[in-house]
Amino acid sequence: MTLYHSYFDLALNTHHTDSELSILFSGEGKPDPEHKQGPVVHDYYLIHTVFAGEGVFEMRGRTYTCKAGDTFIIFPGELFTYIADRDKPWHYAWVGFTGRKAGTLLESIGASAQQAVISGAPPRSIRHYYRHIRRSFQHSAFPQLEDLEAEGWLRLLLRELGRANASRITERAEAATDIERQVAQAIRYLELQYTQAVSIEQLARNLGYHRTYLCKMFKQSTGLSPMQYLFNIRMERAKQLLQTSMTIDQVASSVGFNDALFFSKQFRKWSGKAPSAYRKEL
Incomplete structure (x- = not known):
């Protein structure tokens, strides 16, 4: 993977559990121009937030051009592709996770396979949460506590994305009778x-x-x-x-x-x- 990135940092969770929400891994990178992933399918959720540059994300027949402040979300079982821009390749962070409540939590912030991009989140504060998720996995003598800490930071990340997506959440709430x-x-x-x-x-x-x-x-x-x-x-x-x-x-x-x-x-x-x-x- 690092062969296709000018910068690459990855942290793995060694104590992944079958809980409401559990992180598999988290990373940050600067892909090379036109670096591509897909078309492929994952069996877990995967969130990317763009800090700089641009790229294109495709899923469910929709094409999104993503830039700084945009977050694109890959859902399990969905065929997707994403590719870095040729002139201004993106710099992003990502987190992969599973869990019985993962889908419900994403729905609560207005995200779905049909509406898989959230815009307007401040990159600086969002990057802060990704860093804390990665720092949670320091391979201490208590990996179960690292898993617990990382889950907390992921929930805070989702809260921040939900704030950025408040208008969509409001629209959904108003649509309910x-x-x-x-x-x-x-x-x-x-x-x-x-x-x-x-x-x-x-x-x-x-x-x-x-x-x-x-x-x-x-x-x-x-x-x-x-x-x-x-x-x-x-x-x-x-x-x-x-x-x-x-x-x-x-x-x-x-x-x-x-x-x-x-x-x-x-x-x-x-x-x-x-x-x-x-x-x-x-």
Whole structure:
């Protein structure tokens, strides 16, 4: 790789984990004129931010000319190509990462495979985050802590890109209907409060909606009533807890049931198996 760069610096994560967000590597370089990558596909996310010069990035049939302050994002499974300008080859930094929440985090800053370039981020502050990511990997005696530190810097980098992309985020938010936002509010409440005794009246009161209206819009959006949705959340969580050493009583109380016998009946109705039988099969 260094054969095609006048400057090249790369840091690798030796403790990559299957977590919400985990960095594979990060680097910075000044490619030679017309240095090209692709067409090729990666199985991870890869972000490049341009500090100087220019180049062209192609993905999903779209061609982007990128210059200082632009960030282009490669998504897993997407065919892409990028090439440095002949007269003013770009100088950029990059970070490759995976994670269960990676796609969601990119979506939250307004990035997608269809809109894969973010413009307007100040190169100086952005470069600061890339440097800290690379410096996290000093090959100390605690690589798991290096991974944790680098993840924090990546989240800060994404926040900075999100600020630069605020107008696109706002457009997406405005495109969502009032009902979608209200239902999302209700779902979030149920996901956080499923361990407690929850009633329709309480849910409606806490969110500021009429009970009948809340039930109607919730079912229109999800196909379920709020209580059915809550029930599914509890049962899915119970399945996870039954894989631990917790007792049936402890599992029941952890998912909002004061009566373990009633919980067992409901779990059997939902899954077709009693909690003890489900655990035995595992």
